[in-house]
Amino acid sequence: MIGFPGTRSTSSFSSSSKRGCKDVDLVVALAGNANVGKSAVFNQLTGVDQIVGNWPGKTVERAEGTLQYHGRTIRVIDLPGIYSFSTYSMEELVSRDFIALERPDIVVNVVDASALERNLFFTVQLLELEANLIVALNQIDLMEKKGISIDYKKLEEILGVPVVPTVATKGKGISELTEGIVGLADHRRVPPAIRYGREVEDRIESLVSLLDKIEIGYPRRWLAIKLLERDEAITKHIAATDPRIVRAAEDLAKEIERIHGEPSGVVISAERYKIADEIAREVQMIRTYEDTLTDRLDRIALHPVLGYVAIVAVIGGLLAWTFIVGAWISGILSLAFNSIEQFEPVVSGPIGDILWNGAFTGFVAGVTLVIPYVLPFYIILAVIENSGYLTRISLMLDRGMHKLGLHGKAIIPLILGYGCNVPACFSCRIMETPKQKLIAAFLVTLVPCTARTVVILGLVAAFVGVWWAVGLYVLDIILIIILGRIAFKIIPGESVGLIMEMPSYHVPSAKVVLKQTWARTKSLLWIVFPAYIIGSAVLQAIYAAGWLNPVNSVLGAITVDWLGLPAVVGILLIFGIVRKELTILMLAVIFQTTDFAEVMSPVQLIVLALVTMIYIPCLATILSLAKEFGWRKASAITVFEVAFSIFLGGIAFRLLSLIM
Amino acid sequence: MPKEHVEEYLEAVFDIAGKDGTAKTSKVAKKLQNTPASVTEVFQSMARNGLVQYEPYKGVSLTAKGAEAAIKIKRKHRLLEVFLAKVLQLAPEKVHDEACRMEHCVSDEVSDAICRLLNAPARCPGGELIYPCEKGIESCMECQRTAGRSSSGAKRDIVPITDLKPCQKGTIAFLRGSQKVIQRLSDLGLTPGTEVTLRRKTPMAGPIEVCVRRTSLAVGHEIADNIFVEALGAC
């Protein structure tokens, strides 16, 4: 689980955490469209390192942090990015319930100033929810570049809530925002209600009067609007209390449909957009503007031929860069460490010595084998993530993903999976239906994460040949396609097509990239390194106690007879369940060398890498699968992958033995 | 010449015609299992009726009148296919031939009724797009309600957004599809009456990129087929 941000709190929405701690004075929620800079604002406010990325749907989990301001403790909650409060996705449902029912003291609506209309569409809905609202008009630097100017004061007047211009990535306007938040907490403003067109407005009002006696926490006017939109959850809710209201709403909705000839939900959205368009027209000035950078890059990135070349080049380049830079740093570090201390097996003597030696070897192996590969990978991943290119890959591969019952967006978790499967599994929430989420997560667990990349590069690329390593990656992609196709046929449920916002390209700022790389590496250092050190010490102890052989001989039937590997591999694969790279680290510990060619044949190295690549999602991934899909599905995936990898490994051993 | 005959020819030309809109006589002959000579004869008579333009050696292309008639018959054919497969549960391999025979004697009224019965399907079992009816109404929903009343409204040039050319503008006329998807599209700004620009199409029926309110959306092809726009000029 390299890269799982350790600082991020993962409390679920349902746990009522608003007043979890007594010493919190204010609860502030950040809400807004996807990709407007909410995480950037959040990071600026709290100093927490939330991953920032230029693709819609990134913040899928609520993140929390605190901020001290003039002696007050303010808790800040980053809600997932959404476009509306309909029930298209779980995130929308959960966010609106949080705002309406848990009533944070302040809601900061982060707005992308360069797409004012669509953002105001959401602002209008926040006002309908009667949130205590302040608007952070973000990305004004980009807005200016696009030739747009906004009259902030006028916007403030029209909306009736404070508006603060910000550039979150540079920290501009953040202190004004904080002041605004505190000021609003002391003096709440009540903005005027937003009125729809006559036909709709009259019906909202007559419904509101019917809702007089309903007390369920949501504002009445909002309930009336949702009833007219035929919102499933709200309709059910009200039907339980007073079915007559629902029938009345149904009649009114039908009237609206008769007038406009559209489903009432669409009519209301259209009206809301009309309001947003009008406000935007009043406050903004647009000079003509061409996004030449995005246009020019898209001419390549979305070109019918060059686009695919670009994808292969970028993903291949990412892996090649990881290998080349990784091998280089790894070489330097190994030399440095070898000159300090020789690897020497300590299998007798006081137990303290044994443990110390084990711990040290684990540490050295971690530093020389893992860090060198992980760092360069994360730097480039952060660049790709922030550039906006991921959505282009989604668009280009949409057609192909349909064959797997998915659509283009699923490519984002898959690519993130090359970093770490855990956040990649969570990001499968950007898929719309349960079926698509499950297929995507299953395929994510088959993607070789950095931990597995370390194994593949460390065993195969380094000692057998680079092309064999490339071959393993290609084989993996083929397996993903075949298994995805089968999963699509087997798993029941519906699949929907692609609807995705395409952000314009950004030149990623060095600061953001470095911060992100550090956030991901940090969790590796604090959480994962202890695992190496403890695991290694335990292994040495087991070795010294003479338990190694019994364990290995139990697994011998599989490891030796079927897979043709040395017997010691048995224990490695058990350690590998905890973390995949432990297999290679422990191999170094057991053989007291990192020159694996001395102790294993090329065929054995390839088979070991292949089995490690797919035999089981690591413990953290299994846990996150269980969290997202339940234990039954998580175990099914785990058991399948173990069996499948052993099957495949045995076949590979026999085939490779013929040719090598 | 019987009407049925003419319609078969219109359909054949419509199917075969390439990018430039012309179909080779030999190909049409092959498709209809007829001799080139007799096919040519038919084309000449159709040309006299203003349905096609016929140029010897080059081939034949549909006139506006011909194209309209061809689309109408195609629509009937495909709606019938859905009807036969979904409602009458006919075996899939029989559906096409049956529809071929029935399409010529189905009135507009009946085909519109089928359309309403089937909730305005977007595609036939073979996967091809079913063209929207040419009524000057805002949406299929309205059609559902005003059932029976024949419409007189002015005809507009309403096409699926996937038919726009890159860089061409259009105004959203109506959306079809599941309620969830329609709601999603309108939440993202594709509300009826909104002006949009088709930025880009991707090959092999991949997603399209649409520009709406200065934001850019990628929409999968199946969903985009169900977004109907009134075509405006290119930019």
Ligand SMILES: Nc1nc2c(ncn2[C@@H]2O[C@H](COP(=O)(O)OP(=O)(O)O)[C@@H](O)[C@H]2O)c(=O)[nH]1
């Ligand atoms: N130029 C500029 N870019 C920004 C600003 N705020 C955020 N970004 C970029 O916009 C993208 C989306 O930001 P993020 O915080 O991940 O958005 P979220 O999805 O709303 O959490 C990232 O690439 C950020 O670097 C800003 O004020 N100015």
